[in-house]
Amino acid sequence: MTLISDGGDAPLSSLSGQLSPDEVNMDLTMCGLLVDRAEELAQLYADKGNWNDVKEIWFDERLSNRSTRGSSQKIYRVLTSRFKNAPTALPNPSVLPQVFDQCDTSRDKAQILYLYLVSDDSLVRYVVHEYSARVARGEPNPLDFSNETLSTILGNLTYSDGSSFEYAESTTERWCEGIRSVMREIGVLEGQQAVEGDSPSVGTIPLLVALDYSFEIGDEDWITAPRGLLYLFQPEQRWEELFDRAATTTAWEYLELHGDLDLRPSEETYSWVQDGGDS
Structure with missing residues (x-):
């Protein structure tokens, strides 16, 4: 296991x-x-x-x-x-x-x-x-x-x-x-009789929650194993696309640190909830 x-x-x-x-x-x-x-x-x-x-x-x-x-x-x-x-x-x-x-x-x-x-x-x-x-x-x-x-x-x-x-x-x-x-x-299985499924598409708001959760529960290397995305069965080849989507909102942004781009919350995690939007 x-x-x-x-x-x-x-x-x-x-x-x-x-x-x-x-x-x-x-x-x-x-x-x-x-x-x-x-x-x-x-x-x-x-x-x-x-x-x-x-x-x-x-x-x-x-x-x-x-x-x-x-x-x-x-x-x-x-x-x-x-x-x-x-x-x-x-x-x-x-x-x-x-x-x-x-x-x-x-x-x-x-x-x-x-x-x-x-x-x-x-x-x-x-x-x-x-x-x-x-x-x-x-x-x-x-x-x-x-x-x-x-x-x-x-x-x-x-x-x-x-x-x-x-x-x-x-x-x-x-x-x-x-x-x-x-x-x-959550979109893994389609139809009442299906037992075999696929990784679901993730909407913008659950994506923000999943990333904020991953950031909060992880360490500085959280991005190598984003817990929320793993729980939603997102394969690693999708992560870059999902990170890019998050960075198009006001909630997350790419920062250049030591010559590398690092994805981080723009403010505190979940500040976008109080701000009233993600766009």
Whole structure:
């Protein structure tokens, strides 16, 4: 198994034995990215400024619309976990409505929310790391999300206590379908029946988020392994094009340092959110 490293010369390093069984959850069996509901929660948080008020309003509205309390609780717990546990390298949930306002499509929003999912869910992150490594190695058909391939990847997982991944087959199959639903939302898979996909196109706003995230979470050599682009399964031959696209916005620029061009945020990361635009 492989893991995208936190920096250094090599973009990939070993992950085997890094997870404990308690870290693994299977919530994806019922919840994907849920873009509309995640956007609603982020707007409530931006308006109210605290999760207690958000929770009260959320459940009042759900019950008035005759949603089941159990379903509402699960969705609330899953989505707020992603927001509350988000690293500072991602936009604070309070500014997500501003970020979403600049997105052109629902897919743009999904690609941004996907980074919160990967950051929060250790099992999803483990699987995404493996697919990112397959893309980086140039393997044929690297983005095969069939049950067979996903089950093989999960079967290779060894926990820190030496035990192996073990769930009922039906649960694993539902989780695999959940992963495929996420891949459809971010543009890797096209169509309900597809299990083999391609690296997705990346909109301008998710590109800026992915690069700001990569810059914040990496070290001075972040550009040799941009975490956000790797998570979005962008092969290395696309990076220069994506860097150039970012540099055409006001958010990022090329600077000449020691005779080399270096890509850097024009101001602080995510300052483009407060500035109200990327152009």
